[in-house]
Amino acid sequence: MRALRNVTLSDLGIARFRLKYAQPDVHTLGLGCPRASYGTYNVTRTSKGPFKRWIIWGALGGAAGLGIVIFHDSIKHGAIGVQRSGRVLKALVSNINEYRVTLKQETDDELSRKANLEACHQRCADRTLRVLEQNGSIFIKLGQHLSSLNYLLPLEWTRTFVPLQDKCPVSSYEAIENMFLADTGEPIARYFQDFDREPIGAASLAQVHLATLKDTGAKVAVKVQHPALQEWVPLDLALTRFTFATLKYFFPGYDLEWLSNEMESSLPQELDFALEGTNALVTKQYFDRIRDSPLVVPDVVWGRKRILVMEYIAGHRIDDLAYLDSNEIDRDEVSAALARVFNEMIFGNTPLHCDPHGGNIAIRSNKLRRSHNFDIILYDHGLYREIPLQLRRDYAKLWLAVIDADEKSMRKYAHRVAGITDEQFPLFASAITGRDFGALTKSVVSTRSDKEKEIISGAMGDGMLQQLVQLLGQIPRIILLILKTNDLTRSLDENLQTRAGPVRNFMILARYCSRTVYQEQVELIRRKGGALWPRNMLELLTAWSSYVRVEAKLLLYEWYISARRFAHLPPITSI
Numbered sequence: 001m002r003a004l005r006n007v008t009l010s011d012l013g014i015a016r017f018r019l020k021y022a023q024p025d026v027h028t029l030g031l032g033c034p035r036a037s038y039g040t041y042n043v044t045r046t047s048k049g050p051f052k053r054w055i056i057w058g059a060l061g062g063a064a065g066l067g068i069v070i071f072h073d074s075i076k077h078g079a080i081g082v083q084r085s086g087r088v089l090k091a092l093v094s095n096i097n098e099y100r101v102t103l104k105q106e107t108d109d110e111l112s113r114k115a116n117l118e119a120c121h122q123r124c125a126d127r128t129l130r131v132l133e134q135n136g137s138i139f140i141k142l143g144q145h146l147s148s149l150n151y152l153l154p155l156e157w158t159r160t161f162v163p164l165q166d167k168c169p170v171s172s173y174e175a176i177e178n179m180f181l182a183d184t185g186e187p188i189a190r191y192f193q194d195f196d197r198e199p200i201g202a203a204s205l206a207q208v209h210l211a212t213l214k215d216t217g218a219k220v221a222v223k224v225q226h227p228a229l230q231e232w233v234p235l236d237l238a239l240t241r242f243t244f245a246t247l248k249y250f251f252p253g254y255d256l257e258w259l260s261n262e263m264e265s266s267l268p269q270e271l272d273f274a275l276e277g278t279n280a281l282v283t284k285q286y287f288d289r290i291r292d293s294p295l296v297v298p299d300v301v302w303g304r305k306r307i308l309v310m311e312y313i314a315g316h317r318i319d320d321l322a323y324l325d326s327n328e329i330d331r332d333e334v335s336a337a338l339a340r341v342f343n344e345m346i347f348g349n350t351p352l353h354c355d356p357h358g359g360n361i362a363i364r365s366n367k368l369r370r371s372h373n374f375d376i377i378l379y380d381h382g383l384y385r386e387i388p389l390q391l392r393r394d395y396a397k398l399w400l401a402v403i404d405a406d407e408k409s410m411r412k413y414a415h416r417v418a419g420i421t422d423e424q425f426p427l428f429a430s431a432i433t434g435r436d437f438g439a440l441t442k443s444v445v446s447t448r449s450d451k452e453k454e455i456i457s458g459a460m461g462d463g464m465l466q467q468l469v470q471l472l473g474q475i476p477r478i479i480l481l482i483l484k485t486n487d488l489t490r491s492l493d494e495n496l497q498t499r500a501g502p503v504r505n506f507m508i509l510a511r512y513c514s515r516t517v518y519q520e521q522v523e524l525i526r527r528k529g530g531a532l533w534p535r536n537m538l539e540l541l542t543a544w545s546s547y548v549r550v551e552a553k554l555l556l557y558e559w560y561i562s563a564r565r566f567a568h569l570p571p572i573t574s575i
Helices: 053-070 075-104 110-135 138-146 155-166 173-184 229-250 257-270 273-288 321-326 331-347 389-403 407-418 425-433 450-458 464-474 477-496 503-527 534-566
Strands: 192-195 206-213 219-225 300-303 307-311 361-365 374-378
Touching: 075 110, 075 229, 110 138, 110 155, 138 155, 138 229, 138 257, 173 219, 173 307, 192 219, 229 257, 257 464, 257 477, 273 300, 273 307, 321 331, 331 374, 331 389, 331 477, 331 503, 389 407, 389 425, 389 503, 407 425, 425 464, 425 477, 503 534
Parallel strands: none
Antiparallel strands: 192 206, 206 219, 219 307, 300 307, 361 374
């Protein structure tokens, strides 16, 4: 195939760059950097020669064979497997060919060329949407994820996939009852006095029913996996992997294989509800030991691989401002509590909840608490990751360097944490902070000005999208998940419309980072013979004074903003 001419990234429809690494399912009870004309981007194939018809028929034949081999237990399953595979491969080949034709078209002016490409985006997005809806299963989850990648995909694609957020499948009561029999050997009535036939929430992987335990009469939430998932997940993952590998072959600079790699890594965990129950109990026990922590995790009654029975705890969305105001719940306190919870997961001795979107976090009024008048409820514990100790420590040092505007240390620890080169550093720094790189060399602990927002939304950068794609494919997956959590807290601040801005949350972050670094220093001193040696004692006092200084500063700041709120003074925008 002849080399395609250069295509500007603005032609590809890039709307904006704001790092959000995973799109949540929208459901109930836990089921639920700069934009610009980026210069030119060479979209080519590595091989020469025409677009062979044998590629199409070979792919379709291979898909058919794949469907039959994996699902050989019956002719019906084999036929359905071929049908599912055929839909995906037909859409894939059609889309690649349509982009090839569109990108080679000669037009009289740039506006016509842009209009042709936007129309191509829309046709291909519509075609893909039909396949995702027809195949269902994990394709719905994939579409939900893609709808959030507005910093990587054209607007026509992300906008077209948005309806998938509210189009989660619902399995029939009969299918759920058959699954109970297959997995437990007993009917639903053996365990529950009442079991609502209609789910109160549904997502791409599961749905939740209210029920009453037969033995105790307690009201519970029963999370059940969609029964059809089990038979199609292996094939669907193979098709997803093949799709992104094929796209990489035809568009080598636009490598999104990390998406399929992440799905293959995370999906088995999310589909194991017994593991989810264990994760929930570990998190519950950890935060129950933290004095005055507002986090509430529903208790686990029992769990199997596809069934999880948990304590029923209902709440409102964390950004339901009307509910917060009517119950006199301070939005700034909610924001600060969330910051403490997720910083504890990142820097503390507990796994990180890797799907902390708005549908998995709820709030309820609680007048009995001493320091807060609310509970934060955390649902959906299927996806957790352990952060290695050294990574926690290096990440803490990176953030302390960011807060101190120490660019040299920022670059040093960005390389340790994610292998970031000097060339990639400005993009990475903007990604983890949500700030213009110029602001980082001054003070990140400040509210973004209108001028900075304008710079971010209109910044120009040749090849920036290609750099971003390469960056996301290079950095460790756990870093992506940590950055996703950071982005969550930033977006929640915006949704909660807090008065304090980002200053308080940066102070809370600094507290956890300082504690992490102090603990490492204490451990190193112990390895060198303990604190009784004069030199070690001096190092310990230095480390302790640095830690106490941050703690004291945060405490004074907490008192100060409380006094300003009491006096109805405007919030602080920087420190």
